Amino acid sequence: MATTSCDVAIVGAGLGGCFLALLLGRRGRRVVVIEQGPSIPSAGADFLKPPGLRVLARHGLANLVERHGLRRDIIRYYHDGEPIKECRFPDGGFLIRPYKELVELIYASCAMEGVEFWFDADIDDIAVGDDRVEELTLSDGRRLRADVVIGADGTKSAVRQALGIEQVTMPYERLLMRVATVPLTASVAQLNRLYFSSDGWLAYLYPLNRDQARVFVGLPPEDDKEIFQDGIPALIDELKKFVTDSSDAFNALQPAKWQLIKVSSLRVSAYHKGNAVLLGSAAFACHPMTGMGMSYTLHDAEILADVISAAGGDAELLDRLLYARYEPRRHAHRQLIDYGDALAATFRDRDAYLAAFRPDLHVYGVAAAPAELPVLQLT
Numbered sequence: 460m461a462t463t464s465c466d467v468a469i470v471g472a473g474l475g476g477c478f479l480a481l482l483l484g485r486r487g488r489r490v491v492v493i494e495q496g497p498s499i500p501s502a503g504a505d506f507l508k509p510p511g512l513r514v515l516a517r518h519g520l521a522n523l524v525e526r527h528g529l530r531r532d533i534i535r536y537y538h539d540g541e542p543i544k545e546c547r548f549p550d551g552g553f554l555i556r557p558y559k560e561l562v563e564l565i566y567a568s569c570a571m572e573g574v575e576f577w578f579d580a581d582i583d584d585i586a587v588g589d590d591r592v593e594e595l596t597l598s599d600g601r602r603l604r605a606d607v608v609i610g611a612d613g614t615k616s617a618v619r620q621a622l623g624i625e626q627v628t629m630p631y632e633r634l635l636m637r638v639a640t641v642p643l644t645a646s647v648a649q650l651n652r653l654y655f656s657s658d659g660w661l662a663y664l665y666p667l668n669r670d671q672a673r674v675f676v677g678l679p680p681e682d683d684k685e686i687f688q689d690g691i692p693a694l695i696d697e698l699k700k701f702v703t704d705s706s707d708a709f710n711a712l713q714p715a716k717w718q719l720i721k722v723s724s725l726r727v728s729a730y731h732k733g734n735a736v737l738l739g740s741a742a743f744a745c746h747p748m749t750g751m752g753m754s755y756t757l758h759d760a761e762i763l764a765d766v767i768s769a770a771g772g773d774a775e776l777l778d779r780l781l782y783a784r785y786e787p788r789r790h791a792h793r794q795l796i797d798y799g800d801a802l803a804a805t806f807r808d809r810d811a812y813l814a815a816f817r818p819d820l821h822v823y824g825v826a827a828a829p830a831e832l833p834v835l836q837l838t
Protein backbone atom coordinates (compact mmCIF):
# COMPACT_ATOMS: atom_id res chain seq x y z
CA MET A 460 0.00 0.00 0.00
CA ALA A 461 1.19 3.55 -0.77
CA THR A 462 3.08 5.69 1.72
CA THR A 463 1.62 9.14 2.49
CA SER A 464 3.98 12.00 3.30
CA CYS A 465 3.00 15.10 5.25
CA ASP A 466 4.55 17.89 7.27
CA VAL A 467 2.95 16.92 10.57
CA ALA A 468 1.30 13.66 11.64
CA ILE A 469 -0.86 14.00 14.74
CA VAL A 470 -1.90 10.86 16.59
CA GLY A 471 -5.17 11.51 18.44
CA ALA A 472 -8.17 13.68 17.50
CA GLY A 473 -8.92 15.02 20.99
CA LEU A 474 -8.88 18.71 21.86
CA GLY A 475 -5.08 18.96 21.72
CA GLY A 476 -4.69 17.12 18.41
CA CYS A 477 -7.57 18.93 16.67
CA PHE A 478 -6.56 22.40 17.86
CA LEU A 479 -2.93 21.93 16.84
CA ALA A 480 -4.08 20.55 13.47
CA LEU A 481 -6.21 23.65 12.95
CA LEU A 482 -3.40 26.08 13.80
CA LEU A 483 -0.93 24.29 11.54
CA GLY A 484 -3.46 23.88 8.74
CA ARG A 485 -4.06 27.61 8.81
CA ARG A 486 -0.34 28.14 8.33
CA GLY A 487 -0.35 26.02 5.22
CA ARG A 488 1.18 22.85 6.69
CA ARG A 489 0.03 19.51 5.36
CA VAL A 490 -1.40 17.77 8.42
CA VAL A 491 -2.76 14.25 8.82
CA VAL A 492 -4.57 13.32 12.05
CA ILE A 493 -4.77 9.62 12.94
CA GLU A 494 -7.59 8.69 15.30
CA GLN A 495 -8.20 5.16 16.55
CA GLY A 496 -11.89 5.78 17.21
CA PRO A 497 -14.65 6.15 14.62
CA SER A 498 -15.09 9.84 15.50
CA ILE A 499 -14.08 12.63 17.88
CA PRO A 500 -13.72 11.31 21.47
CA SER A 501 -16.28 11.98 24.19
CA ALA A 502 -14.26 12.34 27.42
CA GLY A 503 -15.71 13.88 30.58
CA ALA A 504 -14.39 17.44 30.43
CA ASP A 505 -17.12 20.10 30.51
CA PHE A 506 -15.49 23.32 31.79
CA LEU A 507 -13.35 25.62 29.76
CA LYS A 508 -11.85 28.17 32.11
CA PRO A 509 -10.66 31.71 31.30
CA PRO A 510 -7.09 30.82 30.20
CA GLY A 511 -8.42 28.36 27.60
CA LEU A 512 -11.11 30.78 26.47
CA ARG A 513 -8.43 33.41 25.93
CA VAL A 514 -6.42 31.02 23.74
CA LEU A 515 -9.48 30.32 21.57
CA ALA A 516 -10.24 34.06 21.37
CA ARG A 517 -6.71 34.72 20.10
CA HIS A 518 -7.51 32.45 17.16
CA GLY A 519 -10.95 33.82 16.35
CA LEU A 520 -12.83 30.86 17.87
CA ALA A 521 -14.47 32.57 20.85
CA ASN A 522 -17.82 33.25 19.17
CA LEU A 523 -17.96 29.78 17.69
CA VAL A 524 -17.57 27.98 21.02
CA GLU A 525 -19.71 30.47 22.95
CA ARG A 526 -22.69 30.22 20.61
CA HIS A 527 -24.39 27.28 22.30
CA GLY A 528 -22.29 27.16 25.44
CA LEU A 529 -23.31 28.20 28.92
CA ARG A 530 -21.43 30.84 30.91
CA ARG A 531 -21.09 30.58 34.71
CA ASP A 532 -19.06 32.72 37.07
CA ILE A 533 -19.52 31.25 40.54
CA ILE A 534 -18.89 27.89 42.16
CA ARG A 535 -20.18 27.45 45.71
CA TYR A 536 -18.37 24.92 47.90
CA TYR A 537 -19.91 23.06 50.83
CA HIS A 538 -18.54 20.86 53.55
CA ASP A 539 -20.84 18.53 55.49
CA GLY A 540 -23.78 20.53 54.15
CA GLU A 541 -22.53 24.00 55.13
CA PRO A 542 -21.36 26.55 52.54
CA ILE A 543 -17.66 27.26 53.10
CA LYS A 544 -16.53 29.22 50.07
CA GLU A 545 -17.51 30.84 46.82
CA CYS A 546 -15.07 31.02 43.99
CA ARG A 547 -15.83 33.86 41.58
CA PHE A 548 -14.53 33.97 38.04
CA PRO A 549 -14.15 37.52 36.70
CA ASP A 550 -14.66 38.75 33.13
CA GLY A 551 -17.61 36.61 32.14
CA GLY A 552 -16.50 33.49 33.97
CA PHE A 553 -15.96 30.04 32.47
CA LEU A 554 -17.76 28.16 29.72
CA ILE A 555 -19.66 24.90 30.09
CA ARG A 556 -19.62 22.94 26.88
CA PRO A 557 -19.48 19.12 26.71
CA TYR A 558 -16.10 17.91 25.44
CA LYS A 559 -17.40 16.22 22.31
CA GLU A 560 -19.24 19.36 21.20
CA LEU A 561 -16.20 21.55 21.81
CA VAL A 562 -13.81 19.27 19.94
CA GLU A 563 -16.28 18.79 17.08
CA LEU A 564 -16.38 22.56 16.51
CA ILE A 565 -12.61 22.66 16.17
CA TYR A 566 -12.63 19.53 14.02
CA ALA A 567 -15.20 21.14 11.69
CA SER A 568 -12.94 24.20 11.37
CA CYS A 569 -10.05 21.92 10.37
CA ALA A 570 -11.91 20.84 7.22
CA MET A 571 -11.67 24.39 5.88
CA GLU A 572 -7.88 24.25 6.27
CA GLY A 573 -7.42 21.00 4.36
CA VAL A 574 -6.46 18.90 7.40
CA GLU A 575 -6.87 15.20 6.65
CA PHE A 576 -8.39 12.90 9.30
CA TRP A 577 -7.99 9.14 9.27
CA PHE A 578 -10.59 7.65 11.64
CA ASP A 579 -10.70 4.00 12.76
CA ALA A 580 -6.95 4.06 12.28
CA ASP A 581 -5.22 1.32 14.21
CA ILE A 582 -1.47 1.88 14.54
CA ASP A 583 0.47 -1.33 14.00
CA ASP A 584 3.99 0.04 14.26
CA ILE A 585 5.81 3.25 15.06
CA ALA A 586 9.29 2.97 13.54
CA VAL A 587 11.85 4.88 15.61
CA GLY A 588 15.41 5.29 14.36
CA ASP A 589 18.17 7.74 15.33
CA ASP A 590 15.89 9.07 18.07
CA ARG A 591 13.18 10.17 15.64
CA VAL A 592 9.95 8.67 14.40
CA GLU A 593 10.60 7.53 10.83
CA GLU A 594 7.23 6.05 9.89
CA LEU A 595 3.83 5.07 11.21
CA THR A 596 2.25 1.88 9.88
CA LEU A 597 -1.45 1.18 10.30
CA SER A 598 -2.93 -2.29 10.59
CA ASP A 599 -4.60 -1.90 7.17
CA GLY A 600 -1.13 -1.44 5.64
CA ARG A 601 -1.22 2.34 5.16
CA ARG A 602 2.06 4.09 5.95
CA LEU A 603 2.60 7.67 6.99
CA ARG A 604 5.86 9.63 7.02
CA ALA A 605 6.09 13.10 8.53
CA ASP A 606 8.70 15.73 9.41
CA VAL A 607 7.07 16.06 12.82
CA VAL A 608 5.00 13.50 14.73
CA ILE A 609 2.72 14.59 17.59
CA GLY A 610 1.57 12.15 20.25
CA ALA A 611 -1.76 13.71 21.24
CA ASP A 612 -3.02 10.22 22.00
CA GLY A 613 -4.05 10.47 25.62
CA THR A 614 -2.72 9.07 28.87
CA LYS A 615 -1.82 5.66 27.40
CA SER A 616 0.03 7.28 24.47
CA ALA A 617 1.47 4.81 21.96
CA VAL A 618 3.82 7.52 20.69
CA ARG A 619 5.22 8.02 24.19
CA GLN A 620 5.76 4.29 24.56
CA ALA A 621 7.51 4.04 21.18
CA LEU A 622 9.84 6.88 22.17
CA GLY A 623 10.66 5.15 25.46
CA ILE A 624 9.78 8.24 27.49
CA GLU A 625 9.32 7.36 31.15
CA GLN A 626 6.07 8.06 32.95
CA VAL A 627 4.76 8.12 36.48
CA THR A 628 1.03 7.47 36.82
CA MET A 629 -0.71 7.96 40.15
CA PRO A 630 -4.32 6.73 40.30
CA TYR A 631 -6.57 8.63 42.69
CA GLU A 632 -7.84 5.37 44.09
CA ARG A 633 -9.29 6.68 47.32
CA LEU A 634 -12.09 8.46 45.49
CA LEU A 635 -13.99 6.64 42.77
CA MET A 636 -15.76 9.00 40.40
CA ARG A 637 -19.20 8.37 38.92
CA VAL A 638 -20.91 10.69 36.47
CA ALA A 639 -24.48 10.87 35.17
CA THR A 640 -26.49 13.19 32.95
CA VAL A 641 -29.88 14.05 34.45
CA PRO A 642 -32.72 16.52 33.77
CA LEU A 643 -31.95 20.06 34.89
CA THR A 644 -33.58 21.23 38.13
CA ALA A 645 -34.01 24.75 39.55
CA SER A 646 -31.18 24.57 42.11
CA VAL A 647 -28.68 23.34 39.52
CA ALA A 648 -29.77 25.98 37.02
CA GLN A 649 -29.22 28.59 39.72
CA LEU A 650 -25.67 27.75 40.79
CA ASN A 651 -22.79 25.27 40.42
CA ARG A 652 -22.51 23.58 43.78
CA LEU A 653 -19.69 21.31 44.89
CA TYR A 654 -20.22 19.38 48.12
CA PHE A 655 -17.62 17.53 50.19
CA SER A 656 -18.17 15.41 53.27
CA SER A 657 -15.91 14.31 56.06
CA ASP A 658 -16.95 10.72 55.19
CA GLY A 659 -14.92 11.08 52.00
CA TRP A 660 -17.73 11.76 49.53
CA LEU A 661 -18.17 14.56 47.02
CA ALA A 662 -21.01 15.61 44.76
CA TYR A 663 -20.80 18.24 42.05
CA LEU A 664 -23.95 19.40 40.25
CA TYR A 665 -23.93 21.79 37.29
CA PRO A 666 -26.03 22.50 34.21
CA LEU A 667 -24.94 21.33 30.76
CA ASN A 668 -27.55 23.28 28.81
CA ARG A 669 -31.16 24.43 29.28
CA ASP A 670 -32.46 20.88 29.77
CA GLN A 671 -29.72 18.75 31.21
CA ALA A 672 -27.38 18.68 34.16
CA ARG A 673 -24.30 16.70 35.03
CA VAL A 674 -23.80 15.11 38.42
CA PHE A 675 -20.41 13.91 39.58
CA VAL A 676 -20.31 11.72 42.65
CA GLY A 677 -16.99 10.81 44.22
CA LEU A 678 -16.94 8.18 46.93
CA PRO A 679 -14.62 5.80 48.76
CA PRO A 680 -14.17 2.58 46.74
CA GLU A 681 -15.59 0.41 49.54
CA ASP A 682 -18.88 2.40 49.39
CA ASP A 683 -19.07 2.21 45.58
CA LYS A 684 -19.66 -1.53 45.55
CA GLU A 685 -22.57 -1.34 47.92
CA ILE A 686 -24.21 1.76 46.48
CA PHE A 687 -23.83 1.31 42.74
CA GLN A 688 -23.98 -2.43 42.26
CA ASP A 689 -27.26 -2.91 44.11
CA GLY A 690 -29.34 -0.65 41.83
CA ILE A 691 -28.32 2.45 43.77
CA PRO A 692 -30.77 2.02 46.67
CA ALA A 693 -28.65 3.89 49.20
CA LEU A 694 -27.28 6.66 47.00
CA ILE A 695 -29.83 9.30 47.87
CA ASP A 696 -29.69 8.47 51.60
CA GLU A 697 -25.95 9.06 51.50
CA LEU A 698 -26.27 12.28 49.51
CA LYS A 699 -28.94 13.61 51.87
CA LYS A 700 -26.29 13.64 54.60
CA PHE A 701 -24.24 16.39 52.93
CA VAL A 702 -25.99 17.69 49.78
CA THR A 703 -28.19 20.36 51.31
CA ASP A 704 -29.15 22.93 48.68
CA SER A 705 -29.70 20.65 45.67
CA SER A 706 -32.30 18.22 46.94
CA ASP A 707 -34.61 18.93 44.00
CA ALA A 708 -32.14 16.92 41.90
CA PHE A 709 -32.44 13.76 44.02
CA ASN A 710 -35.39 12.26 42.16
CA ALA A 711 -33.55 12.48 38.88
CA LEU A 712 -30.53 10.56 40.22
CA GLN A 713 -32.09 7.19 40.83
CA PRO A 714 -32.84 6.10 37.24
CA ALA A 715 -29.69 7.77 35.87
CA LYS A 716 -26.99 5.76 34.12
CA TRP A 717 -23.85 6.10 36.24
CA GLN A 718 -20.59 5.88 34.38
CA LEU A 719 -17.45 5.00 36.33
CA ILE A 720 -14.46 7.23 35.60
CA LYS A 721 -10.97 6.27 36.67
CA VAL A 722 -8.83 9.29 37.34
CA SER A 723 -5.03 9.40 37.55
CA SER A 724 -2.34 12.01 37.44
CA LEU A 725 0.48 11.55 34.95
CA ARG A 726 3.97 12.99 34.78
CA VAL A 727 6.54 12.16 32.13
CA SER A 728 10.31 12.60 31.97
CA ALA A 729 10.44 14.51 28.65
CA TYR A 730 8.01 16.09 26.21
CA HIS A 731 9.89 15.38 23.01
CA LYS A 732 12.53 13.23 21.41
CA GLY A 733 13.89 14.25 18.02
CA ASN A 734 10.97 15.03 15.74
CA ALA A 735 8.29 13.54 18.01
CA VAL A 736 6.42 15.58 20.62
CA LEU A 737 3.82 14.79 23.30
CA LEU A 738 0.78 17.02 23.74
CA GLY A 739 -2.13 17.14 26.18
CA SER A 740 -2.91 14.06 28.28
CA ALA A 741 -0.05 12.18 26.62
CA ALA A 742 2.28 14.64 28.35
CA PHE A 743 0.53 15.40 31.64
CA ALA A 744 -2.70 14.72 33.51
CA CYS A 745 -3.88 16.44 36.67
CA HIS A 746 -6.86 15.94 38.96
CA PRO A 747 -10.03 16.96 37.09
CA MET A 748 -11.13 19.13 40.03
CA THR A 749 -8.57 21.73 38.94
CA GLY A 750 -10.66 22.12 35.74
CA MET A 751 -7.57 23.33 33.89
CA GLY A 752 -6.37 20.42 31.73
CA MET A 753 -7.95 21.74 28.54
CA SER A 754 -6.77 25.30 29.11
CA TYR A 755 -3.14 24.20 29.49
CA THR A 756 -3.42 21.86 26.51
CA LEU A 757 -4.76 24.65 24.27
CA HIS A 758 -1.88 26.92 25.27
CA ASP A 759 0.62 24.10 24.70
CA ALA A 760 -0.79 23.54 21.20
CA GLU A 761 -0.39 27.23 20.52
CA ILE A 762 3.28 27.11 21.51
CA LEU A 763 3.83 23.96 19.44
CA ALA A 764 2.25 25.52 16.34
CA ASP A 765 4.66 28.47 16.65
CA VAL A 766 7.67 26.21 17.18
CA ILE A 767 6.85 23.85 14.32
CA SER A 768 6.18 26.76 11.97
CA ALA A 769 9.39 28.55 12.96
CA ALA A 770 11.44 25.37 12.47
CA GLY A 771 10.04 25.00 8.94
CA GLY A 772 11.23 21.42 8.45
CA ASP A 773 14.73 21.98 9.93
CA ALA A 774 15.10 19.08 12.37
CA GLU A 775 17.94 20.61 14.38
CA LEU A 776 16.15 23.93 14.79
CA LEU A 777 12.96 22.10 15.79
CA ASP A 778 14.85 20.26 18.53
CA ARG A 779 16.39 23.49 19.84
CA LEU A 780 13.11 25.38 19.80
CA LEU A 781 11.32 22.54 21.57
CA TYR A 782 13.94 22.60 24.34
CA ALA A 783 13.73 26.35 24.64
CA ARG A 784 9.98 26.93 24.36
CA TYR A 785 8.05 23.71 24.91
CA GLU A 786 9.94 21.64 27.48
CA PRO A 787 9.73 24.48 30.07
CA ARG A 788 5.95 23.96 30.11
CA ARG A 789 6.69 20.99 32.36
CA HIS A 790 7.17 23.40 35.27
CA ALA A 791 3.66 24.84 34.86
CA HIS A 792 2.20 21.36 34.43
CA ARG A 793 4.03 20.04 37.48
CA GLN A 794 2.64 22.90 39.53
CA LEU A 795 -0.90 22.12 38.35
CA ILE A 796 -0.52 18.40 39.05
CA ASP A 797 0.87 19.13 42.53
CA TYR A 798 -2.06 21.44 43.13
CA GLY A 799 -4.56 18.79 42.05
CA ASP A 800 -2.85 16.26 44.33
CA ALA A 801 -2.97 18.69 47.25
CA LEU A 802 -6.67 19.41 46.70
CA ALA A 803 -7.55 15.73 46.37
CA ALA A 804 -5.82 14.97 49.67
CA THR A 805 -8.06 17.43 51.55
CA PHE A 806 -11.60 16.64 50.34
CA ARG A 807 -12.56 15.20 53.73
CA ASP A 808 -11.16 18.09 55.76
CA ARG A 809 -12.82 21.51 55.57
CA ASP A 810 -9.93 23.58 56.93
CA ALA A 811 -7.30 21.70 54.97
CA TYR A 812 -9.34 22.19 51.78
CA LEU A 813 -9.68 25.91 52.35
CA ALA A 814 -5.94 26.15 53.02
CA ALA A 815 -5.03 24.14 49.91
CA PHE A 816 -7.36 26.05 47.57
CA ARG A 817 -5.36 28.31 45.21
CA PRO A 818 -7.48 30.95 43.43
CA ASP A 819 -4.55 31.83 41.18
CA LEU A 820 -4.33 28.31 39.76
CA HIS A 821 -8.05 27.61 39.99
CA VAL A 822 -9.26 30.74 38.23
CA TYR A 823 -6.36 32.10 36.20
CA GLY A 824 -4.31 28.94 35.68
CA VAL A 825 -1.02 30.60 36.60
CA ALA A 826 0.80 30.95 39.87
CA ALA A 827 0.49 34.50 41.11
CA ALA A 828 2.48 36.44 43.66
CA PRO A 829 0.39 36.73 46.86
CA ALA A 830 -0.31 40.42 46.23
CA GLU A 831 -1.92 39.58 42.90
CA LEU A 832 -4.33 36.99 44.24
CA PRO A 833 -7.98 37.70 43.47
CA VAL A 834 -10.19 38.28 46.48
CA LEU A 835 -12.50 35.40 47.29
CA GLN A 836 -15.70 35.71 49.18
CA LEU A 837 -15.54 33.36 52.13
CA THR A 838 -18.81 32.64 53.80
Ligand SMILES: Cc1cc2nc3c(=O)[nH]c(=O)nc-3n(C[C@H](O)[C@H](O)[C@H](O)COP(=O)(O)OP(=O)(O)OC[C@H]3O[C@@H](n4cnc5c(N)ncnc54)[C@H](O)[C@@H]3O)c2cc1C
Nearest residue numbers: 471473474475495500504505506612613739740747752753
Ligand atom coordinates in the same frame (compact mmCIF):
# COMPACT_ATOMS: atom_id res chain seq x y z
C1 LIG B 1 -13.13 13.03 34.36
C2 LIG B 1 -12.36 14.16 33.76
C3 LIG B 1 -12.91 15.42 33.77
C4 LIG B 1 -12.20 16.49 33.23
N1 LIG B 1 -12.76 17.72 33.27
C5 LIG B 1 -12.08 18.77 32.77
C6 LIG B 1 -12.67 20.06 32.76
O1 LIG B 1 -13.81 20.25 33.18
N2 LIG B 1 -11.94 21.09 32.25
C7 LIG B 1 -10.68 20.91 31.74
O2 LIG B 1 -10.06 21.88 31.29
N3 LIG B 1 -10.11 19.67 31.70
C8 LIG B 1 -10.77 18.61 32.19
N4 LIG B 1 -10.23 17.37 32.11
C9 LIG B 1 -8.95 17.19 31.40
C10 LIG B 1 -9.20 17.12 29.88
O3 LIG B 1 -10.09 16.06 29.62
C11 LIG B 1 -7.88 16.91 29.12
O4 LIG B 1 -7.01 17.97 29.44
C12 LIG B 1 -8.09 16.91 27.61
O5 LIG B 1 -9.03 15.94 27.25
C13 LIG B 1 -6.77 16.63 26.91
O6 LIG B 1 -7.02 16.47 25.54
P1 LIG B 1 -6.12 15.50 24.65
O7 LIG B 1 -6.37 15.92 23.24
O8 LIG B 1 -4.74 15.48 25.12
O9 LIG B 1 -6.54 14.01 24.96
P2 LIG B 1 -7.84 13.12 24.73
O10 LIG B 1 -9.08 13.88 24.77
O11 LIG B 1 -7.65 12.00 25.71
O12 LIG B 1 -7.71 12.57 23.26
C14 LIG B 1 -6.81 11.56 22.92
C15 LIG B 1 -7.29 10.98 21.61
O13 LIG B 1 -6.28 10.07 21.14
C16 LIG B 1 -6.91 8.91 20.64
N5 LIG B 1 -5.93 7.81 20.69
C17 LIG B 1 -5.43 7.20 21.78
N6 LIG B 1 -4.55 6.25 21.41
C18 LIG B 1 -4.49 6.28 20.06
C19 LIG B 1 -3.77 5.53 19.09
N7 LIG B 1 -2.92 4.57 19.45
N8 LIG B 1 -3.97 5.81 17.79
C20 LIG B 1 -4.83 6.79 17.40
N9 LIG B 1 -5.55 7.52 18.28
C21 LIG B 1 -5.38 7.28 19.59
C22 LIG B 1 -8.10 8.71 21.56
O14 LIG B 1 -9.09 7.89 20.96
C23 LIG B 1 -8.57 10.16 21.74
O15 LIG B 1 -9.45 10.52 20.71
C24 LIG B 1 -10.91 16.28 32.66
C25 LIG B 1 -10.36 14.99 32.66
C26 LIG B 1 -11.07 13.95 33.20
C27 LIG B 1 -10.45 12.59 33.18
